[in-house]
Amino acid sequence: MSNKIRLISQIALLAAIYWGSNRLVIFTGIPIPGNVVGVLLLFGLLCFGVIKLEYIQDAADFLLKHLVFFFIPVAVDLMNWGPVFYKYGFELALAIVISTFLTFFLTGYATQLLQRGKNRCRN
Amino acid sequence: MPELTVVFTIVLTLGAYLLFRFLYMRYRHPLLNIVLLGAASIITVLIVCKIPYQAYVPGKNIMTSLLGPATVGLAVPLYRHRSILRGYAPAILIGVAVGVFTSMASAAIIALLAGLPKEVVLSLVPKGVTIPFAVEIARIHGGSPALASAFVIATGTLGSVFGGTLLTLTGIKDPVARGLAMGTGAHGQGTAMAFIEGQQQGSMAGLAMTLAGIMTASFAPILIPFLI
Numbered sequence: 001m002s003n004k005i006r007l008i009s010q011i012a013l014l015a016a017i018y019w020g021s022n023r024l025v026i027f028t029g030i031p032i033p034g035n036v037v038g039v040l041l042l043f044g045l046l047c048f049g050v051i052k053l054e055y056i057q058d059a060a061d062f063l064l065k066h067l068v069f070f071f072i073p074v075a076v077d078l079m080n081w082g083p084v085f086y087k088y089g090f091e092l093a094l095a096i097v098i099s100t101f102l103t104f105f106l107t108g109y110a111t112q113l114l115q116r117g118k119n120r121c122r123n
Numbered sequence: 124m125p126e127l128t129v130v131f132t133i134v135l136t137l138g139a140y141l142l143f144r145f146l147y148m149r150y151r152h153p154l155l156n157i158v159l160l161g162a163a164s165i166i167t168v169l170i171v172c173k174i175p176y177q178a179y180v181p182g183k184n185i186m187t188s189l190l191g192p193a194t195v196g197l198a199v200p201l202y203r204h205r206s207i208l209r210g211y212a213p214a215i216l217i218g219v220a221v222g223v224f225t226s227m228a229s230a231a232i233i234a235l236l237a238g239l240p241k242e243v244v245l246s247l248v249p250k251g252v253t254i255p256f257a258v259e260i261a262r263i264h265g266g267s268p269a270l271a272s273a274f275v276i277a278t279g280t281l282g283s284v285f286g287g288t289l290l291t292l293t294g295i296k297d298p299v300a301r302g303l304a305m306g307t308g309a310h311g312q313g314t315a316m317a318f319i320e321g322q323q324q325g326s327m328a329g330l331a332m333t334l335a336g337i338m339t340a341s342f343a344p345i346l347i348p349f350l351i
Contacts (some may be wrong), residue, residue, distance in 0.1 A: 002245050012193050014337070015192040018195045021195070031344040032261060032341060035195060035259060036167065036256060036340040038194065039197050040124035042195050042196075042199075043201055046198060046202040047205070047283075053199070053203075056196070057199055059192075060193075060197075060199040063195075064200070068139075068311075069191070069194055071158040072136055072139060072140055072312075073183040073186045073187055074187065074254065074334035075272050076162050076165050076179055079166045079169065079170070084270065085273075090239075091239055092239070095233040096247075096274060096281065097281060099226055099233060099278075100250075100308055101279050101289055103304075104148055104222075104286050104290060105293050107218050107221055107225070107303055108300045108303070108306060109300075110218050110221040111215075111216060111299060114213055114217060114218065115300060116297075118214070
């Protein structure tokens with residue numbers, strides 16, 4: 001039972017950070033999602049030792065393990081978007097395939113170049 | 124009985140999640156996508172039972188209420204891997220920045236040249252990042268969250284099926300480079316494949332996934348008005 005209470009209070013702490021981040025976004029009007037600000041805020045709080053890993057890690061691990069669950073209801077909305085895929089399917093596939101392959105190649109290439117430079121300095 | 128419909132849609136969604144999670148865990152094939160197969164089977168049931176999408180929304184709102192707090196939890200793996208983050212800072216930051224810029228700019232340019240409507244183009248821009256970030260980035264800039272989630276899954280499936288082969292064919296062998304490419308190019312689905320390659324590739328991909336989300340969200344307000 002105490003495990004459950006701990007999990008729920010840890011989820012409440014994560015929810016409070018998320019809520020605070022959304023308030024911050026609304027207050028400042030910055031065009032960045034509240035959940036992105038929330039990740040940066042929690043990372044900062046952990047680095048400065050304001051929040052200890054033990055305060056939130058059970059809830060974070062539990063929720064992240066099942067993160068995919070939350071995406072399913074979001075994707076059900078696709079039933080309203082059938083005509084877009086019917087009409088632009090080929091163009092969409094083209095954009096996604098070319099862009100994804102380019103991203104893989106350029107990220108890998110740039111990093112490998114930097115890694116080689118680093119290894120050369122070391123040798 | 125609207126309450127009954129809410130309970131039904133929640134039980135249906137939980138059931139679909141548990142079923143496809145079981146199948147994925149058992150076979151570990153990237154085409155057994157839990158989100159895509161789960162949503163497709165729910166949509167099928169809704170259509171067959173003649174339940175309109177509007178009746179699914181109350182249950183959806185209850186189910187996604189913990190998505191925000193869960194996403195904030197991504198700071199935990201980032202913090203746990205902070206020594207790797209520090210050790211490989213230039214490679215990680217420059218590699219992910221190159222990837223994020225490539226992903227956003229190339230998707231937008233191809234989609235605009237192909238003559239896709241603005242709302243669709245804006246939903247395509249964050250296609251490389253994990254769903255909770257992508258749907259919010261799309262929403263803020265005038266795209267559709269649902270379309271964004273579909274493009275994210277398409278990108279992730281493509282990247283996790285062909286990404287490793289593409290990197291090998293193009294001579295990218297360094298494990299740090301491979302992990303960063305998989306996490307930046309194909310978010311969580313790429314990260315799952317990177318962990319199959321090795322622990323180092325997987326940790327790198329996980330870091331890259333979260334950083335790519337943060338960077339895409341930060342670049343979008345500058346890059347989107349410039350491109351579109």
